[in-house]
Structures are given as structure tokens and as C-alpha cells.
Amino acid sequence: MRSVIFRTTAHIVIGIMLLFSLYLLLRGHNEPGGGFIGALIAVIAFALMILAESAEYVRQRIHFSPGLIAVSGVGISLFSGLFALFLNRPFLSGIWWKTSLPMGTPLLFDVGVYLAVFGAVLSILLRIVEDLE
Amino acid sequence: MVISVFVHLLLLLSLSSLYDPHGVRWQWQWVPSLGVSFSIQLDGLSMLFSWLICGIGFLVQLYAYHYMKGKPSSALFHIYLTLFMMAMLGLVLAGNILILFIFWELTTITSYLLIGFNHDQQISRKNALQAILVTGAGGLALLAGLIMLGGMAGSYELDHIIKNIHLIKTSNLFLPTLILILAGAFTKSAQIPFHFWLPGAMSAPAPVSAYLHSATMVKAGVYLLARLSPVFCHSDLWFWSLVLVGGTTAVWTGLLALKQTDLKLMLAYSTNVALGKLMFLLAFGSRFAIAAAMMFIIAHALYKAAFFMVIGTVDKAAGTRDYRHLAGLGGILKMSFIAAGLSALSKAGIPPLPGFLSKEYMYKAALGVSYLPTAILVLINAVMAGLAFIIVIKPFLVKPDENSVPLKSVEKYTFLWLPPLCLGFLGLFTTLFGLDWLNATLIGPASIAVNPGLETEPLKLWQGINLPLILGGVSLLLGLVVYRYHDAISGFIDQITRRLPSGNDCFEKVMQMISRLASWQTGIFQHGRLSDYMLLLFSILGVHLLWYAAALPVPRTMDFHGVSLHEVILAVFLLAAVITLLLSASRLMGIFSLGTAGFITTLFLMFYNAPDVAKTQLLVETLTVIFLVMVVRRLPGFADTATHSAVRRAVNAGVSLSIGVGVFWTLTSITSGTMDTKLTDYFAANSVIAAHGRNIVNVILVDFRAMDTLGEISVVVMAALGASTLLKKRKRRNG
Known part of the structure; x- marks a missing residue:
């Protein structure tokens, strides 16, 4: 029987953690952070959710299968590298749109890393928990 | 057509x-x-x-x-x-x-x-x-x-x-x-x-x-x-x-x-x-x-x-x-x-x-x-x-x-x-x-x-x-x-060739030999005992480390100047955690002390100005503890660790010691000489100009060495897929 206090606070904390993980992802290029670290925080948030609720609950909440998220992450990273090919530059060269927003393909690449790590670690975690229950 | x-x-x-x-x-x-x-x-x-x-x-x-x-x-x-x-x-x-x-x-x-x-x-x-x-x-x-x-x-x-x-x-x-x-x-x-x-x-x-x-x-x-x-x-x-x-x-x-x-x-x-x-x-x-x-x-x-x-x-x-x-x-x-x-x-x-x-x-x-x-x-x-x-x-x-x-x-x-x-x-x-x-x-x-x-x-x-x-x-x-005279000749040839092995038979024999060799070596190397896999892996690592460390120049002197008090305290705590880990008879205690050792290492990284590495280490440690807790609390015989035989424990200790000595020797030897900072200088100089980012670690990950990262995340995903399949299979076998 899980305590009501733990469940309630867990949900609040999880929200903050997920927000923070996105923040780390976006600022990663200039300050400590990045896709890998952000993804680990997100996984820890969901681990908290598993403890507070259940693995089944988490599966319903993320809607997509973690394996699919992981594979699409690799796909996005690969895709971000293809841009450079159109400009006749080596695969995975960073292409930037500095004019309007500080955005570029490295950010897209990092999003791919985020999704790949998040999906992969979460899928193992969920599988282990479900396997043992 | x-x-x-x-x-x-x-x-x-x-x-x-x-x-x-x-x-x-x-x-x-x-x-x-x-x-x-x-x-x-x-x-x-x-x-x-x-x-x-x-x-x-x-x-x-x-x-x-x-x-x-x-x-x-x-x-x-x-x-x-x-x-x-x-x-x-x-x-x-x-x-x-x-x-x-x-x-x-x-x-x-x-x-x-x-x-x-x-x-x-x-x-x-x-x-x-x-x-x-x-x-x-x-x-x-x-x-x-x-x-x-x-x-x-x-x-x-x-x-x-x-x-x-x-x-x-x-x-x-x-x-x-x-x-x-x-x-x-x-x-x-x-x-x-x-x-x-x-x-x-x-x-x-x-x-x-x-x-x-x-x-x-x-x-x-x-x-x-x-x-x-x-x-x-x-x-x-x-x-x-x-x-x-x-x-x-x-x-x-x-x-x-x-x-x-x-x-x-x-x-x-x-x-x-x-x-x-x-x-x-x-x-x-x-x-x-x-x-x-x-x-x-x-x-x-x-x-x-x-x-x-x-x-x-x-x-x-x-x-x-x-x-x-x-x-x-x-x-x-x-x-x-x-x-x-x-x-x-x-x-x-x-x-x-x-x-x-x-x-x-x-x-x-x-x-x-x-x-x-x-x-x-x-x-x-x-x-x-x-x-x-x-x-x-x-x-x-x-x-x-x-x-x-x-x-x-x-x-x-x-x-x-x-x-x-x-x-x-x-x-x-x-x-x-x-x-x-x-x-x-x-x-x-x-x-x-x-x-x-x-x-x-x-x-x-x-x-x-x-x-x-x-x-x-x-x-x-x-x-x-x-x-x-075709009939007579073909009968005669048939007589001769029947006794000789045909090319087809030889091919079959060779194929059988290959598959027997394969199953023999699979039986030897893939026995399914995790602790033996780990021992093999680490003993190879240990031998390599010692082999290469022996070729390195002897570190000149140990310089203890500039070591501050909090570092010494942390080191003492780290040692204590490790010794507890070695001596603890309960799994839960083992996990806790392993986690403690990991978190102290994180602190060391913080002191040496590596916030990205420290953060990653911190998060990985956290996840490790979460994983272990989730697994261990379900395992039978939760309180007691199964003990290896005395010989096996000695072998394990030997392998651990050789890795420890090898790493220590290599690190001290490398840091006592002058480091080649060409790469670091290049990344530091070009990070903002070429890649528009001030966080060098991240810039290396997503830009300078993006190809490596792509390979790594592919490996991570493959590992996850593999783990999922293994666990699924186990579940089916149990159910």
C-alpha cells in the first residue's frame, strides 16, 4: 500500500523533473546539460512514477512504446545529419539558422539522443519491473 | 517480361x-x-x-x-x-x-x-x-x-x-x-x-x-x-x-x-x-x-x-x-x-x-x-x-x-x-x-x-x-x-566410382565438422553463467592494463602538495564505503555502499570542474540504485549474499587488485608527464566559432564527434531491444 502523501508529492515532483529535463536538453549547447543528461532525469522521473503508481500506469501515460521512442530517436539523429548532405558538406556537419533563432541541426541531433536514451533505458526499466511483478 | x-x-x-x-x-x-x-x-x-x-x-x-x-x-x-x-x-x-x-x-x-x-x-x-x-x-x-x-x-x-x-x-x-x-x-x-x-x-x-x-x-x-x-x-x-x-x-x-x-x-x-x-x-x-x-x-x-x-x-x-x-x-x-x-x-x-x-x-x-x-x-x-x-x-x-x-x-x-x-x-x-x-x-x-x-x-x-x-x-x-558400348562403359565407371567418396559426401562431412566445431566452441564460451562472463571480461582487462602499465615510465614522485582537507575527507569516506561493500553480508547494504562510493566519485568530479561528467555520473548512479533496488527487493534470499568458494574469492580479489593497480599506475604515470593538449585546445578554440556553443562537452558530443554519438545511441537502443527480448523470453518460459 503506497502512502497518499508520497503519491501526491511524487506527481508534483515528476512534473518539475520533466520540465527540468527539457530545460537541460535545450540549454545543453552552452551550459552544462544536454540530451543524455536530460533523458536520464526524465527516466528517473518515470522511475519515481513507477514507484508511486505502477508500471502499467506509466505505460499508459507515455502512450508510445518506449522501444519505438528509442528507435525514432536514432532516426531523428540520423535525419539531422542528412541536412548537411544537401548542402554538399560531410554527413552530420552542423547547419545553423542564426538569423531568427539560435537553432541548428545539432539541437535536432541532441533531441534524437534524448529520445534514444530515454526510450532505451525506460524500456529496460519497465520490462524489469513488469517481469518481477 | x-x-x-x-x-x-x-x-x-x-x-x-x-x-x-x-x-x-x-x-x-x-x-x-x-x-x-x-x-x-x-x-x-x-x-x-x-x-x-x-x-x-x-x-x-x-x-x-x-x-x-x-x-x-x-x-x-x-x-x-x-x-x-x-x-x-x-x-x-x-x-x-x-x-x-x-x-x-x-x-x-x-x-x-x-x-x-x-x-x-x-x-x-x-x-x-x-x-x-x-x-x-x-x-x-x-x-x-x-x-x-x-x-x-x-x-x-x-x-x-x-x-x-x-x-x-x-x-x-x-x-x-x-x-x-x-x-x-x-x-x-x-x-x-x-x-x-x-x-x-x-x-x-x-x-x-x-x-x-x-x-x-x-x-x-x-x-x-x-x-x-x-x-x-x-x-x-x-x-x-x-x-x-x-x-x-x-x-x-x-x-x-x-x-x-x-x-x-x-x-x-x-x-x-x-x-x-x-x-x-x-x-x-x-x-x-x-x-x-x-x-x-x-x-x-x-x-x-x-x-x-x-x-x-x-x-x-x-x-x-x-x-x-x-x-x-x-x-x-x-x-x-x-x-x-x-x-x-x-x-x-x-x-x-x-x-x-x-x-x-x-x-x-x-x-x-x-x-x-x-x-x-x-x-x-x-x-x-x-x-x-x-x-x-x-x-x-x-x-x-x-x-x-x-x-x-x-x-x-x-x-x-x-x-x-x-x-x-x-x-x-x-x-x-x-x-x-x-x-x-x-x-x-x-x-x-x-x-x-x-x-x-x-x-x-x-x-x-x-x-x-x-x-x-x-x-x-x-x-x-x-x-x-555406352552401357558397358557406364556400368564399369559405376563400379569404380561407387567405392570412392563423392565430392558431395566430402562437402557434407566438412559442413558437419564446421557445425560441430561451432557448437563445441559455443558451449565453451557461452555457458550462461554471468559471474564467469564477468570474471573473464575483467581478467582480460586486468592483464591488458598491467601489460601496458608495465611499459609506461615510472611516475617520478607522488606530489601531495595542494591537497585540501575536504579531498582527504572525501577519500576516507570513499574508502570506508568500499570496505563496507566488501565486508557486507547483505545485498541491500552492498547496494547502498556501492551507491555511496558512486556519489562520492561524483563529488570529486565536481571539485575538478567537470560539471557535465559529474551530472551524468550522478544520474547514472541514481538510476543504478533504482534498478538494483527494483530487482533486489524481489529476489529470494534477500538478506544474504550467496558466497563463492574461497578459491574463487581469491581469484576475484586478484583480478580486482590487478585492475586497480593497473589503473593507478597508468594514471599517475600519464599525469606526471606533460599532457598533449592539442585536441583540447582545438575544441576550446573552435567550440564557439565553428559550432556556436560554449559547452565544449556537449559540442563535442553533438557536433565535433556526432558520428561517435550516433553510433553510441544506436548501441544503447540495440542493448535495450536485446534486454527486452531476453526478459520477454524469460517471462514466457516461466509462465
Whole structure:
């Protein structure tokens, strides 16, 4: 029987953690952070959710299968590298749109890393928990 | 189907229009950093093979249209045939040996699809697998040989290699290269001891045999050796291996052919004979031998393709290919009979068909050497002639008796008889009216490509009465004798060969040995005990660390200046955590102390200005603890750790100590010297300018070294998929 206090606070904390993980992802290029670290925080948030609720609950909440998220992450990273090919530059060269927003393909690449790590670690975690229950 | 037929014609026309007897080359950059370019070379030898590939391919596609009619997968069949044709064409046109190898392998793969086309039959699958294993293994040998050849010549371009023969001849890699290339060619062209895959491949549909085993696939080995002949032809090993292997193959498979009762198998073994004969001729390399070989390639392709198609039609008409049950076909398959008759005359070497011409020059070449090869050739040609008579006279001309099966009329399908008939008449007309053209455009230039120093002599149909002509007559007579006493001879051969192990049995034995070896070593290395895997991994790591650490310079002095109090305190805590971990008897305690050690390490990283690494370490530690807690709380015997034996604990301690000492030694040794900071400086200087980011660690991850990261996340995802499958499987087994 899980305590009501733990469940309630867990949900609040999880929200903050997920927000923070996105923040780390976006600022990663200039300050400590990045896709890998952000993804680990997100996984820890969901681990908290598993403890507070259940693995089944988490599966319903993320809607997509973690394996699919992981594979699409690799796909996005690969895709971000293809841009450079159109400009006749080596695969995975960073292409930037500095004019309007500080955005570029490295950010897209990092999003791919985020999704790949998040999906992969979460899928193992969920599988282990479900396997043992 | 229509498209694939036109592809053949179109390619043939375009190649012919580009052709120039002196050879033309085109070159495109492909992998400039490795010096590999996509080059195409069209000279006499390539053109000769291109003509056969496209021309016979065209007729075979027509034949296959009616042969495969009504089968659900006939469209797929035409696609496979076209793919194979492209691969084969690429092989003979390649001007770079690596390109040549790629197409070589493509012919292997597409031939696998074709040989195993009737994949609902087990025998078909088995034989296709056998063919791809034998030719694939040869392909690997060939790859090694070609790479060494390119290394010796300094280039993978064929023309460059042939120009630099002097570099190759003096190299000490010459012999291994030659052996490997010969292995590749012998497997592909089904020479002894690899001859067995060719008869095995006869489980393919008739059009496949007509195409692959007459003009194309099996001639690839001959083509390769002809192409590289200028490089190797001066060596003794080349001469003797070609003579011995080719001669043995021709004689032995000729005998095996005589004992077959299935006409298609008989043809298959006679293809082995023909290939052996070609190897034999290539060994001599004189102008007559080369001309005879080139002429024989054309003659054999024409008559053998026609034969295979006719036998396919016979199979359709009678439902069997066993000559003991076939008779009276001549009355029903009239057109096929004419085609088979013309092919048999060519195979037996009767003027004025192309087979006669090649035989004439064969004897001329052999007489120029000595009497032994001449005698061998007479024997081989006698067997060939005998086979030709057996294949045609018995099924087509003999009157049906009680043994023979009833026949269906199948010649209402035009393409079941027209293509072989075309081939038969093509042979006849080429020698009668097109010989000048053949000499000037194909055989002459091709001979020069095989042996550049050669004076070519145009082939003439009639050269007066001379020794070769008489020898031709002798072999023809011997062929008639073979035909007359065929039953006795085949019984005799059967007696001899029954006691010897067949190539097929040897292949089976080797395959069994390989799979036994595989299961033996799997049992040793993949025993499924996690702790043993870990021990193996870490002991290898430990040995390596000590090995390399011993080679490093001794760290000068330990400098303890500037070590602050909080660092000492942290170090003490770290030690305490580790010692607790070692001594704790409970799993939970172990996890906690392991986590503590990890978090203290994180603090160290924070002190040394590595926030990204510290953060990652912190998060990984957290996740590890979460994972362990989730697993451990469900495990039985939660409170007590299972203890290893004392010996095992000592071994574990030894491995841990060696890793610890190795890491410590390496680190102190490296940090006491001056560090090479070139990379760090580069990243620091270019991070903002080139990659628009101030966080160097992240910039390295997503920009400078994005390729590595891409590889890493792929590995992470693969690991996750693997773990998921393993866990799922376990669940199923338990449930």
C-alpha cells in the first residue's frame, strides 16, 4: 500500500523533473546539460512514477512504446545529419539558422539522443519491473 | 517480361555501338580516399562475353516466358534473371578489380536465388545453399587475392596492374596471391575438387541451367583467369595448376557424365568437362590455344544453352529426363530435334559447326607442346562426342518400346523451341558466313587481351588435310565407340566410382565438422553463467592494463602538495564505503555502499570542474540504485549474499587488485608527464566559432564527434531491444 502523501508529492515532483529535463536538453549547447543528461532525469522521473503508481500506469501515460521512442530517436539523429548532405558538406556537419533563432541541426541531433536514451533505458526499466511483478 | 527482354537487346546494342577492338575505358570517382574508382573497360574479351551474356540472356528470357508460363512467380523469375544478367555484365565490364569482385559476389547471390527458385522443394534449397557456400568461400579467397594483387601493383585498376607486371613478379606475395585467385576461379568454374556444386545446381529450372551453366556464371572463373593471364602466365605454378586441375576435371567429370541416366545431369557434368578443357587451354597460352579457347567459349555457350533448353522441353513433354525411358521424341518435338541435332554436331566437332573449329585449333595448340596433352584432348573430345550422340540419338531417334513414357506435344508454345533453334543456326551461320567478322571483332582482340604479346591469326574453317583434322576424325570415331558400348562403359565407371567418396559426401562431412566445431566452441564460451562472463571480461582487462602499465615510465614522485582537507575527507569516506561493500553480508547494504562510493566519485568530479561528467555520473548512479533496488527487493534470499568458494574469492580479489593497480599506475604515470593538449585546445578554440556553443562537452558530443554519438545511441537502443527480448523470453518460459 503506497502512502497518499508520497503519491501526491511524487506527481508534483515528476512534473518539475520533466520540465527540468527539457530545460537541460535545450540549454545543453552552452551550459552544462544536454540530451543524455536530460533523458536520464526524465527516466528517473518515470522511475519515481513507477514507484508511486505502477508500471502499467506509466505505460499508459507515455502512450508510445518506449522501444519505438528509442528507435525514432536514432532516426531523428540520423535525419539531422542528412541536412548537411544537401548542402554538399560531410554527413552530420552542423547547419545553423542564426538569423531568427539560435537553432541548428545539432539541437535536432541532441533531441534524437534524448529520445534514444530515454526510450532505451525506460524500456529496460519497465520490462524489469513488469517481469518481477 | 517484355521489359527484361528489351533490357538485354538494348544493352547489347549500346555496348556494340561503343565497342572498339582496341579497348575503351570509362572512369568515375567512387571512393577517392581509398583509390577505388568505378571504371568500365570494354575490350575484345569483355565484348565477347557481353555478346554471350546479352544474346543468350535474350533467348533464355524468351524461352523462360513459355517455360514458366502459368507459374505464379514467373514475373519474379524474369526479374532474378535480369538481375543476374546485370551482375554478370558488370563482372565482365569491370575495369577495377574491386568492382569486379563486387559483381562477382552479386552473381553468386543472384545465382543462389535462381538455383533455389523452386524453394518449396528441400533438395532445391539444399543445392542452392551448397552452391552459394562453395562459390562464396571461393569469393572470400578471391577477395584476399585481389587485395594483395592491388597492393603489389599499387592500384586496383586493371590496366595499371597489367602495366606493372614487373612489380608483381618480384614481390614475395606473388605466390599466395596466385593461389588465392586460383581458388576463387576454381570454385566458381566448378573445377575438381569443387566440381560437385554444378551438377547439384541442376535442381534449378531449365532456363537457369541454360543461362548460368552454359554461358555465364561458370564461365566467370574462366573469364577471371583469362583477364589476369597476362599477370600470371609466366609462372610455373600457374601452368601446372591449370593443366593438372583442368585436365583432371575434364577427364574425371567426363567419366562421371557417362554414368548418368538423367540427361540434364549428363549435360551438367559435360559442362564441368568443358570448363576443365578451357582451363587446360588457358594454361598453354599460345596463340592457337587462346584462339581455340575463345572459339570454344562461344561454341560451348551456343550448343550447351540450346541443349539445356531442349532438355527442358523434353522434360515438359515427357515428364522425365531419364534417357532409359525416353524414345521417339523426334517425331513429336521436331523443331527441338533440329536444334538438338545441330548442337550435338557442334559438340561432337563435326564441320562446319563452331565446335569443329575450336577442336581443330585445340589440337594445333596441343601438338605444338607435346603428345601427352594431345592424347588427353583426344580422350576428352571422344567423351564429349560420345555424350553428344547419347543425348540426341537415344531419346530422339530410337523407336518407343514398353519402357518409354507417353509424350505430350508441347511445341505449340513457340518459345519452347525457337530459342534453341536460333542458337543452333546461329552457330552454323557464324562459322559459314561470319567468320571474318568474328575474327576481326571478337576473337582477335580477345586473344590480345588474354596475352598482349600475341600475334593473332584469323581462324580458318578449312585448312587442308593435316594432323589436327585426322585427330578430330579419330576422336569422332572414338566417340562413336563410346556411344556403341555406352552401357558397358557406364556400368564399369559405376563400379569404380561407387567405392570412392563423392565430392558431395566430402562437402557434407566438412559442413558437419564446421557445425560441430561451432557448437563445441559455443558451449565453451557461452555457458550462461554471468559471474564467469564477468570474471573473464575483467581478467582480460586486468592483464591488458598491467601489460601496458608495465611499459609506461615510472611516475617520478607522488606530489601531495595542494591537497585540501575536504579531498582527504572525501577519500576516507570513499574508502570506508568500499570496505563496507566488501565486508557486507547483505545485498541491500552492498547496494547502498556501492551507491555511496558512486556519489562520492561524483563529488570529486565536481571539485575538478567537470560539471557535465559529474551530472551524468550522478544520474547514472541514481538510476543504478533504482534498478538494483527494483530487482533486489524481489529476489529470494534477500538478506544474504550467496558466497563463492574461497578459491574463487581469491581469484576475484586478484583480478580486482590487478585492475586497480593497473589503473593507478597508468594514471599517475600519464599525469606526471606533460599532457598533449592539442585536441583540447582545438575544441576550446573552435567550440564557439565553428559550432556556436560554449559547452565544449556537449559540442563535442553533438557536433565535433556526432558520428561517435550516433553510433553510441544506436548501441544503447540495440542493448535495450536485446534486454527486452531476453526478459520477454524469460517471462514466457516461466509462465
